[in-house]
Amino acid sequence: MAQVLVQPALQRIISTGIAEIKADTSKLDKIFEFYLCNELLTDYGQTYIDNIKTWFAEIKIPVNQGWSFNTTIIPSISLTLASESEDESKAALGDFHGFGEDGERGISVFNVQLDIGIHGSKNGDEVIWLYHIVSYILFTKKQIAESFGMMLQTFQASDYNRDSQYLADNIWSRWIRFRCTVTNFWDGAEFLEFDDLTTDVDAINIDGDVTDL
Numbered sequence: 001m002a003q004v005l006v007q008p009a010l011q012r013i014i015s016t017g018i019a020e021i022k023a024d025t026s027k028l029d030k031i032f033e034f035y036l037c038n039e040l041l042t043d044y045g046q047t048y049i050d051n052i053k054t055w056f057a058e059i060k061i062p063v064n065q066g067w068s069f070n071t072t073i074i075p076s077i078s079l080t081l082a083s084e085s086e087d088e089s090k091a092a093l094g095d096f097h098g099f100g101e102d103g104e105r106g107i108s109v110f111n112v113q114l115d116i117g118i119h120g121s122k123n124g125d126e127v128i129w130l131y132h133i134v135s136y137i138l139f140t141k142k143q144i145a146e147s148f149g150m151m152l153q154t155f156q157a158s159d160y161n162r163d164s165q166y167l168a169d170n171i172w173s174r175w176i177r178f179r180c181t182v183t184n185f186w187d188g189a190e191f192l193e194f195d196d197l198t199t200d201v202d203a204i205n206i207d208g209d210v211t212d213l
Contacts, residue, residue, distance in 0.1 A: 004149035004182035006112045007065060007079055013145055014077060014116075015063045017137030025053040031136050032129075052129050061130070069117070074171060075126050077134065078117035082177060087111050108184045116155075116176040127172045131157065134176065150180040 021027045032052060035044035062073055066080030087109040118134060120126035135157075142153055158175040 003184045006114060006148075006150060006180065006182060007081060009145070009148040009150060010114060010116075010178065011063050011065065011079055013141045013148075014079075014134060014137055017141055018061055018063070018133070021133065021137075022057060025057050027136075028053045028056060028133075031132055055126070056129070056133070066115070066117070069119070071171060075118075075120045075130055077130070078115075078119065080115045080117065082113040082115045084110050084112045087181065110182050110184065112150075112180055112182055114178045116178055118174045118176070120172050122170040122172065127174050131174050131176075138176075138178070145180070149182050151183075152179075152181045154179045 029049060032049045034040070035048055036046065059075065060073075061075055061077065063077045063079070064070075066078045069076065069078040116134065118127055118130050120130060135155075138153070138155060145153055155176050155178045157177075
C-alpha cells in the first residue's frame with residue numbers, strides 16, 4: 001500500500017456500517033440494550049428502542065466530506081481533516097525503508113486526526129442515537145480500518161451543542177475526534193540497469209578502465 005487516504009476510507013467504513021444496521025435493525029437492540037435496565041424501563045424500555053429502530057430504518061443518513069455538508073439534509077455525518085503530522089519518533093534516516101523490486105523504498109509515518117460531525121435536527125435525541133451508532137461502527141469495524149492501514153485507532157467525543165453557525169436551522173451536533181497512525185510508502189532511487197558486463201580481466205587496464213577488445 002502506497003499512500004493511506006484516511007478520509008475516503010473512514011467514509012466508506014461508516015457508510016457500510018450504517019447500511020449493515022439498516023439491513024438488520026436487530027443490531028440496535030444490542031446497541032441500546034441499556035435502555036432496558038430496571039431503573040430506565042419507566043421512561044424508555046423496549047418501546048423507546050423500537051422507535052429508534054423505526055426512525056433509523058426510514059431515515060437517510062448521508063456520510064459526506066466536510067466541504068459537502070448540507071444543512072438541508074439532516075441527520076447526516078460529516079468528515080473533516082483536523083490535522084496530519086509526521087511522527088518524528090518513527091522518522092528514519094533519509095526516510096529510507098528498504099528495497100523493492102525496482103529500487104529503494106521510502107517511508108513516512110503520520111498521525112492523523114479527523115473530526116466526525118454527527119448532525120441532527122432540533123430533536124436532540126437523534127444526535128444521541130446517531131452518536132452511539134457511529135461509536136458502535138468505529139469499534140466493530142476496527143479490523144477493517146486496520147486493513148486500510150489505519151493503526152492505533154482512538155477517539156474522543158465532545159458534548160452535544162447547537163451549532164452556532166447554523167443557529168437558524170436549529171442543528172444540533174456532536175463531534176468525534178478520530179485519531180489513527182498511518183504508514184505511507186513511496187518510490188526512491190531506481191536500480192541501475194546494465195546492458196552488458198565483462199568478466200575478462202585482461203580487458204581492464206591498470207586505471208580500471210575497460211579497453212577496446
